[in-house]
Amino acid sequence: MNYADIKYCDVANGKGVRVSLFVSGCTHHCKGCFNEETWNFHYGKPFTEETEKQVLDYLDKSYIAGLSLLGGEPFEHVNQQGLLPLLRKVKARFPEKNIWCYTGYDFEKDILGRMAEQWEETKEMLSYIDVLVDGEFKEALKSPSLQFKGSSNQRIIEVQPSLKEGHIVLWEPKEYVHVEVREN
Numbered sequence: 001m002n003y004a005d006i007k008y009c010d011v012a013n014g015k016g017v018r019v020s021l022f023v024s025g026c027t028h029h030c031k032g033c034f035n036e037e038t039w040n041f042h043y044g045k046p047f048t049e050e051t052e053k054q055v056l057d058y059l060d061k062s063y064i065a066g067l068s069l070l071g072g073e074p075f076e077h078v079n080q081q082g083l084l085p086l087l088r089k090v091k092a093r094f095p096e097k098n099i100w101c102y103t104g105y106d107f108e109k110d111i112l113g114r115m116a117e118q119w120e121e122t123k124e125m126l127s128y129i130d131v132l133v134d135g136e137f138k139e140a141l142k143s144p145s146l147q148f149k150g151s152s153n154q155r156i157i158e159v160q161p162s163l164k165e166g167h168i169v170l171w172e173p174k175e176y177v178h179v180e181v182r183e184n
Contacts, residue, residue, distance in 0.1 A: 001025075001082025003051065004037065004044040004072060008058040014100035014131065014148060015173070016065025019058045023047075023083070026073035028104035032139030034150070038072035052086050059094055066098035066130070075103045075111060080121040087128040098130040100148075107134045107157055107168065131171050132157045147173065 002024035007013075010020040025041035026033075037043050045051070059067060067090055074083060090099065105111050111134075115122040133149050133156050141151035148156055161169040 001047045001079050002042060002044045003047045004035070006051075006055060006058070010068065012148075013068040013070060013102065014066065014098075017063050018066055018068045018100070019055060019064060020068040020070060021055060021086075022070050023072040023074055023076075023079045025076045025079055026071050026104070027076065028073060028136050030104060030137040030139070032142065033137060035071065041076075041078065043072075047082050047086075052089070055086060056089060056093060059090065059097060064097065066094075066100065069099070069101040069129075071102070073104055074101050075105050075115065075122070075125075077115075077119055077121070080115075080119065080125050084121055084125055087125060091128050099128055100131045100133070101129045102133045104136040105134060107132060107155070107162070126159055126163065129159045132159050 004022040004024050006022070007020040010018045013020045022035065022038060024038050024043040026039045029039055033039070055067070058064070069083065071079070073079060087099065090097070103111070105115070111122060111126070116126070133154055135151075135154040138151040138153050141153050143152060146152060155168065156171040158169045158171045
């Protein structure tokens with residue numbers, strides 16, 4: 001697997017301050033994609049054990065909420081194979097941190113309906129992902145007001161509750177509670 005970039009302090013691709021890994025390789029080729037160079041599976045650099053260690057080191061900060069996987073396409077089969085060793089280590093070493101994944105595939109139709117049946121990696125990969133943003137980017141449905149997604153057709157799915165309950169559970173941003181501080 002190749003990767004295009006690692007952002008060690010990202011606030012745009014999931015809740016909180018995150019480490020974001022952009023993998024290379026995508027067959028969706030969405031019109032208006034913000035990251036077209038990552039369509040090429042050979043773009044960027046090889047994802048090595050040294051790269052994996054670097055990602056784990058970046059995650060080892062108290063202010064980092066978790067890891068985000070983007071692309072390219074993390075659910076391309078070769079990328080699933082490349083990401084699984086990292087995901088195992090992240091969940092073992094940082095069980096309190098969450099993992100977000102962005103995919104152009106549809107959760108029910110493509111990931112559960114086809115990939116999980118074809119490839120053993122898919123079910124294991126899903127077991128580590130907390131939040132999945134699914135659906136191809138649609139330029140006509142793009143809006144800068146959308147939080148953590150590029151177009152309104154995309155969904156932000158809580159993966160573990162969805163798998164457990166057998167239906168889609170959408171992620172909802174938690175409201176901030178205003179606490180008034182009084183001086184004595």
